[in-house]
Amino acid sequence: xxxRAPRDEPTALEGAPTVNLxxxxxxxxxxxxxxxxVTYDLPDVSPDMSFLEMLDVxxxxxxxxxxxxxxxxxxxxxxxxxxxxxxxxxxxxxxxxRTTTCQLHMRSxxxxxxxxVEPWRAGAFPVVRDLVVDRSSFDRIIGAGGYISVVTGxxxxxxxxxxxxxxxxxxxxxxxxxxxxxxxxxxxxGSSMLFTSAKVTHLNLxxxxxxxxxxxxxxxxxxxxAEGFGGCTNTGECTVACPKxxxxxSIGNLNREYLRAVxxx
Amino acid sequence: MAVTGAVMLLYLLAHMLGNLKIFFGRESFDEYAHxxxxxxxxxxxxxxxxxxMRALLLAAVVLHAASAYQLxxxxxxxxxxxYSHRQRLEASYAVNTMRYGGxxxxxxxxxHLLDFTALTLNRNGVEGAAYDNVVSSFSVxxxxxxxxxAMLALGLHIHHGFWSAARTLGVHSAAREKxxxxxxxxxxxxxxxxxxxxxxxxxxxxxx
Ligand code: HEM
Ligand code: SF4
Ligand code: FES
Numbered sequence: 411x412x413x414r415a416p417r418d419e420p421t422a423l424e425g426a427p428t429v430n431l432x433x434x435x436x437x438x439x440x441x442x443x444x445x446x447x448v449t450y451d452l453p454d455v456s457p458d459m460s461f462l463e464m465l466d467v468x469x470x471x472x473x474x475x476x477x478x479x480x481x482x483x484x485x486x487x488x489x490x491x492x493x494x495x496x497x498x499x500x501x502x503x504x505x506x507x508r509t510t511t512c513q514l515h516m517r518s519x520x521x522x523x524x525x526x527v528e529p530w531r532a533g534a535f536p537v538v539r540d541l542v543v544d545r546s547s548f549d550r551i552i553g554a555g556g557y558i559s560v561v562t563g564x565x566x567x568x569x570x571x572x573x574x575x576x577x578x579x580x581x582x583x584x585x586x587x588x589x590x591x592x593x594x595x596x597x598x599x600g601s602s603m604l605f606t607s608a609k610v611t612h613l614n615l616x617x618x619x620x621x622x623x624x625x626x627x628x629x630x631x632x633x634x635x636a637e638g639f640g641g642c643t644n645t646g647e648c649t650v651a652c653p654k655x656x657x658x659x660s661i662g663n664l665n666r667e668y669l670r671a672v673x674x675x
Numbered sequence: 676m677a678v679t680g681a682v683m684l685l686y687l688l689a690h691m692l693g694n695l696k697i698f699f700g701r702e703s704f705d706e707y708a709h710x711x712x713x714x715x716x717x718x719x720x721x722x723x724x725x726x727x728m729r730a731l732l733l734a735a736v737v738l739h740a741a742s743a744y745q746l747x748x749x750x751x752x753x754x755x756x757x758y759s760h761r762q763r764l765e766a767s768y769a770v771n772t773m774r775y776g777g778x779x780x781x782x783x784x785x786x787h788l789l790d791f792t793a794l795t796l797n798r799n800g801v802e803g804a805a806y807d808n809v810v811s812s813f814s815v816x817x818x819x820x821x822x823x824x825a826m827l828a829l830g831l832h833i834h835h836g837f838w839s840a841a842r843t844l845g846v847h848s849a850a851r852e853k854x855x856x857x858x859x860x861x862x863x864x865x866x867x868x869x870x871x872x873x874x875x876x877x878x879x880x881x882x883x
Contacts, residue, residue, distance in 0.1 A: 436759075447759055638752065639753055644770075644838070662841075663848075665842060665845040
């Protein structure tokens with residue numbers, strides 16, 4: 411079969427400014443492989459590309475050169491699914507505040523930059539390949555209590571369960587957590603307190619979550635500990651990395667809910 | 676960690692204030708040291724209360740250190756592979772030195788007990804002569820230096836510890852955030868400085 415030769419036209423619009431980058435990317439063939447940082451030069455990167463599009467361009471080249479493309483996780487590419495997280499120059503989701511990797515654009519980088527790209531590093535998030543980690547430990551925390559038990563069917567009349575506006579707002583702020591795992595990746599202790607606290611705060615604030623209020627927090631904390639996440643020492647690294655700005659006060663709230671639940675047992 | 680830390684914090688406040696009695700002269704300080712050995716008399720016998728306090732403090736120190744060890748083990752295990760490029764954006768110096776700072780304070784407590792309680796390392800070493808014992812130790816510059824380093828470590832430890840404990844115990848909220856941080860800073864500076872003035876005053880010849 412005829413393999414197309416590498417295109418020699420630039421990847422950006424003719425005449426538009428581009429940046430030349432050096433990428434150092436974590437390559438690991440599988441869970442058992444030791445892995446290492448591998449250096450790639452990537453010239454002519456358009457500042458209008460997203461970080462993932464930049465990786466797409468690199469991968470097209472690698473495929474044409476007969477090399478394995480860099481495996482990375484992604485889905486929505488619009489900042490809502492939580493799949494795409496990688497650590498860029500030591501920062502989860504890269505340098506931009508409240509921005510997922512897919513929403514990060516190459517204009518955040520300068521010509522000649524060396525960019526280190528690594529997967530989330532946590533025992534509870536084992537590397538599957540290259541930048542892809544297995545975040546099913548989060549699913550098991552959710553499975554332990556991150557839901558409300560309701561009879562499915564037609565939706566009930568919304569006004570039949572009044573929720574005060576400030577409570578609804580606070581619950582909604584916590585509900586914006588996309589389960590990306592950046593909090594764990596950024597935490598020096600590899601702790602998942604911010605994620606768990608967002609879920610517990612969201613559901614425990616609302617009347618719909620009230621019947622399972624105590625069991626939820628107890629079971630979710632137990633599940634979190636069983637997965638081998640580290641303990642929270644309130645370093646504050648998680649909030650600054652969180653693309654949704656889940657506040658540290660949610661962790662205070664989780665602790666309060668937990669104390670309440672264990673003292674009422 | 677939070678509860679044992681709070682016990683030690685309360686003790687330190689009382690201890691720091693007590694130490695300042697040294698500025699009221701030898702008699703006042705020695706009398707105070709003697710009084711510590713007889714609080715609660717006649718309801719309690721002799722140094723009973725002192726021994727109860729000692730047992731409580733010892734338990735607090737040991738439990739604090741044991742849970743710090745367990746927590747550190749767990750945290751290190753949670754990240755088996757380190758980042759090759761790593762950055763801390765938020766964590767302050769105090770946060771990053773909790774483990775080392777704690778170890779320095781632990782070593783300090785051992786030295787301190789040998790110095791002023793057991794008197795084995797004290798140059799004066801006369802039981803009941805607390806004032807002279809303090810002066811004899813702090814007249815040596817490196818003893819004073821060691822105390823100052825330990826008190827700086829203590830200040831940093833409390834600065835993060837107090838606020839962290841408030842969150843662990845769930846007393847913390849968005850509305851109280853500012854106040855709690857302010858209290859942590861005041862406590863840290865107050866204790867650090869309050870303990871430090873004694874050795875510095877001795878070395879400077881203000882207390883002799
Ligand atoms: C540098 C400032 C300090 C000075 C001048 C000082 C002085 C003293 C003195 C004179 C005693 C003996 C009291 C007595 O005669 O019974 C004592 C006991 C003690 N100090 Fe300090 N101290 C200082 C800081 C600290 C700190 C920071 C800690 C804890 C981290 C601490 C923990 C203790 C303990 C545990 C005892 C023993 C109480 C007992 O007798 O069981 N001290 N201190
Ligand atoms: S709390 Fe923030 S960083 Fe953590 S999983 Fe949720 S969205 Fe991601
Ligand atoms: S790909 Fe969905 S959040 Fe980035």
